[in-house]
Amino acid sequence: MSKMKASMIDDSVITGELPPPRKQQRPNPSGMYQQPQPQRNTYTTPQFNVGYGSIHSTIRKGISDLFPNFYMTKTQQYNDPNYGVYGIYKARVGSLTIGPTKYLVAFVNNDQLPIGSQKLLNSLGWTNFQTRETDNPQKEFGGMQLQEQFSEMKDNPILMERIQLQKESKYSYVYRSDNLPIKIELMPTSEDDQFAPEGTIASALSLFTTSLTLE
Secondary structure (H helix, E strand, C coil), X not given: CCXXXXXXHHHECCCCCCCCCCCCCCCCCCCCCCCCCCCCCEEECCCCEEEHHHHHHHHHHHHHHHCCCCEEEEEEEEEECCCEEEEEEEEEECCCXXXXXXXXXXXXXXXXXXXXXXXXXXXXXXXXXXXXXXXXXXXXXXXXXXXXXXXCCCCCHHHHCEEEXXXXXXXXXXXXXXXXXXXXXXXXXXXCCCCCCEEEHHHHHCCCCXXXXXX
């Protein structure tokens, strides 16, 4: 699906921004990427009454179903006294159309594996997951030649969870769910980009201008 317009209500989606730092606010050294917020202890909604670990695992499983057997390559180590230590993993998503290179990003807290390490997406305990596009894959992947991998849409009810627009600005549209501890952000790539007031997790991820943070 191409970028959602405001009239495409059923297909809406989102972007992301940095959570408050542990001490004082300062610029995000990782550029456009955004850091996940600290996890809490429990989460209770009409649909889900489980510990945070369980619901987070369910969300990760739903996304892994979209990208089955995807290998993620560690391209960067992120260390900061305020935001913590993260391994940044990426994967190139195959496309049958000409255009920007699509890719996935996963931030893994306290990851110390060396750059170049490969892990299956479904084995990563990420706290922030992004679907993005780039016109410069050589730079984006740190000079690594990542092979294209192809996604396979699978039915997973959690991906059909509705999300609603909470805040918008020139740089991002922030969405949340009534039932899941997530924040989804859609990042406009041009002045003409507009996003609908609501949609689903699946439709947001399909835009490839999207950041999903577990809360």
